[in-house]
Amino acid sequence: MSGNQQPNAPNLLGLDREAMQTYLASLDEKPFRATQVMKWIHQQGFDDFDAMSNLSKPLRARLKESAAIQAPEVLQGQRGADGTRKWLLRLYDGNCIETVFIPEEDRGTLCVSSQVGCTLNCTFCSTAQQGFNRNLSSAEIIGQLWVANRELGREHAGRRIVTNVVMMGMGEPLLNFDSVVPAMKIMLDDNAYGLSKRRVTLSTAGVVPAIDRLRDNCPVSLAVSLHAPNNALRDQLVPLNRKYPLEELLAACRRYVADEPRRRITMEYVMLDGINDSLDHARELIACLKRVPAKINLIPFNPFPGTPYRKSSQARIDRFREALLNAGLVAVTRKTRGDDIDAACGQLAGRVQDRTNRSTRLRRAAVTSA
Numbered sequence: 001m002s003g004n005q006q007p008n009a010p011n012l013l014g015l016d017r018e019a020m021q022t023y024l025a026s027l028d029e030k031p032f033r034a035t036q037v038m039k040w041i042h043q044q045g046f047d048d049f050d051a052m053s054n055l056s057k058p059l060r061a062r063l064k065e066s067a068a069i070q071a072p073e074v075l076q077g078q079r080g081a082d083g084t085r086k087w088l089l090r091l092y093d094g095n096c097i098e099t100v101f102i103p104e105e106d107r108g109t110l111c112v113s114s115q116v117g118c119t120l121n122c123t124f125c126s127t128a129q130q131g132f133n134r135n136l137s138s139a140e141i142i143g144q145l146w147v148a149n150r151e152l153g154r155e156h157a158g159r160r161i162v163t164n165v166v167m168m169g170m171g172e173p174l175l176n177f178d179s180v181v182p183a184m185k186i187m188l189d190d191n192a193y194g195l196s197k198r199r200v201t202l203s204t205a206g207v208v209p210a211i212d213r214l215r216d217n218c219p220v221s222l223a224v225s226l227h228a229p230n231n232a233l234r235d236q237l238v239p240l241n242r243k244y245p246l247e248e249l250l251a252a253c254r255r256y257v258a259d260e261p262r263r264r265i266t267m268e269y270v271m272l273d274g275i276n277d278s279l280d281h282a283r284e285l286i287a288c289l290k291r292v293p294a295k296i297n298l299i300p301f302n303p304f305p306g307t308p309y310r311k312s313s314q315a316r317i318d319r320f321r322e323a324l325l326n327a328g329l330v331a332v333t334r335k336t337r338g339d340d341i342d343a344a345c346g347q348l349a350g351r352v353q354d355r356t357n358r359s360t361r362l363r364r365a366a367v368t369s370a
């Protein structure tokens with residue numbers, strides 16, 4: 001079934017085990033049916049009830065009548081020179097989101113979106129310029145993994161090649177908690193994708209109360225978009241910092257890993273030339289992270305049209321990283337992937353029917369200042 005109509009029947013694609021059992025119980029079916037249906041959908045990649053041969057014919061007929069399995073529709077697929085793939089997916093309401101697959105030697109990572117656009121207004125991110133339309137449903141979130149497996153499976157003789165998922169596409173996943181968590185539970189479910197919680201990473205700009213809820217509900221790996229070592233600068237780059245300042249964010253990070261001594265939080269730090277990349281900033285960052293089990297991921301800034309920022313030079317990135325390493329921190333520089341098809345961090349745009357008018361305001365501002 002294509003993604004261009006809203007399912008009025010429950011979309012089974014987005015039901016985690018508990019919800020699937022509850023739904024099937026409403027049809028007087030036993031819990032083990034949930035395992036069967038989830039395997040057909042997520043392991044076999046089926047969206048056709050007729051093909052589910054271990055379900056009785058009457059049950060198949062009832063499912064066809066009362067439920068749907070509906071994934072987003074692939075509108076366009078692109079392939080970068082380094083093998084990175086990007087799909088533009090159309091949702092039932094005409095909005096489009098982007099999903100990116102990044103192949104590496106020892107793994108394949110899918111970068112999944114959680115919202116159509118984003119309500120946060122991080123000044124260095126191109127998704128922010130698109131404005132915001134709505135949250136994705138859990139079916140639309142897991143649907144990105146379902147579609148990627150189907151598209152890639154065709155080329156790889158059905159082999160599963162997505163080994164890792166990062167919730168780092170469009171949107172702020174912790175502002176769509178109630179859809180993101182069921183979708184991640186399906187990723188972790190042995191009867192669905194069976195990924196370990198180390199291989200599923202949620203990246204947040206720092207929604208502090210939701211970090212605690214995540215720890216209690218679905219403690220996947222956590223990445224935090226830090227980007228600045230003090231409140232004054234972070235207030236500018238990540239305006240959410242005005243609501244949840246650094247001290248509170250870092251305390252939430254400590255709580256997140258408190259029960260598991262070997263776990264670390266990934267701190268993302270975009271390298272913006274002359275803005276946050278000096279040795280003084282490195283020293284401040286070292287002080288911030290003294291009591292937080294962390295590894296730092298330096299991300300060379302990926303430019304997009306209209307941005308005032310520039311990428312730090314390799315020499316500045318190396319110097320910054322050295323300072324962190326010398327202080328005993330773990331720091332790596334993220335390799336830029338897929339930038340030739342605008343698939344790199346912060347470049348995902350999709351096609352957002354902006355409800356916030358932010359995109360129009362930004363366009364007007366650009367025209368007036370030109």
Ligand code: SAH
Nearest residue numbers: 125171172203204205225268301302345346
């Ligand atoms: N809202 C979430 C997840 C989406 S962004 C978050 O803020 O973490 C995924 C990562 O890409 C974040 O660390 C984000 O800050 C970073 N990013 C955004 N724009 C970027 C750009 N232009 N260049 C490099 N990284 C960028």
